[in-house]
Amino acid sequence: MLLPFYQNTFIEAGCDEAGRGCLAGPVFAAAVILPKKFKNRTLNDSKKLTQKQREELRIIIENEAIDFAVMSVDNIKIDEINILNASILAMHLSLEKLKHNFGMIIVDGNRFKAYKGIQHKTIVEGDAKYMSIAAASVLAKTYRDEFMLKAHEQYPLYGWLSNKGYGTLAHRKAIMAHGHTPLHRRSFVIKEMQPELF
Numbered sequence: 001m002l003l004p005f006y007q008n009t010f011i012e013a014g015c016d017e018a019g020r021g022c023l024a025g026p027v028f029a030a031a032v033i034l035p036k037k038f039k040n041r042t043l044n045d046s047k048k049l050t051q052k053q054r055e056e057l058r059i060i061i062e063n064e065a066i067d068f069a070v071m072s073v074d075n076i077k078i079d080e081i082n083i084l085n086a087s088i089l090a091m092h093l094s095l096e097k098l099k100h101n102f103g104m105i106i107v108d109g110n111r112f113k114a115y116k117g118i119q120h121k122t123i124v125e126g127d128a129k130y131m132s133i134a135a136a137s138v139l140a141k142t143y144r145d146e147f148m149l150k151a152h153e154q155y156p157l158y159g160w161l162s163n164k165g166y167g168t169l170a171h172r173k174a175i176m177a178h179g180h181t182p183l184h185r186r187s188f189v190i191k192e193m194q195p196e197l198f
Helices: 051-064 075-081 083-097 131-154 169-178 186-192
Strands: 012-018 027-033 067-073 104-108 120-123
Touching: 012 083, 012 131, 027 083, 027 131, 051 131, 067 083, 067 131, 075 083, 075 186, 104 131
Parallel strands: 012 104, 104 120
Antiparallel strands: 012 027, 027 067
């Protein structure tokens, strides 16, 4: 089972993002504050879970968390400020939306920008080490997948039903055949595809 907290002095909010490496769609981030007695043996990095496990855990997290928030930054803003800054912005927006006070932020990965002077700790593979980060990972992933499934209904030629906007071979071939959509990250697509197509 994952560790409950990084420290025990302050109320702790865990943060993670989903969709950082996609060619299309927003990047989503979540912030989660879990109660001290929260326990779940299934909870882990969302990438290590099945879709069914993620969906079941989302319900548990939303019902049992002290507080949680999920926010996104769209592809236009990603192209404007780059994906790292967009990911951090989405985390800041999710922290901003929390109603419960907290005095510590733990973040998956190794990059973050200070939020309102609150102390923070970046943790590589934190979503496989701490429950609040793993919970944020699950929420960010399930909310983003939900967004991409709806986007697939509008743009069915790109396989988002299965690839969720990631740069699979089928997705890249669809871009070559049909061009990009308003949801594609132009900076990502141009980098991966032949520039003359755009």
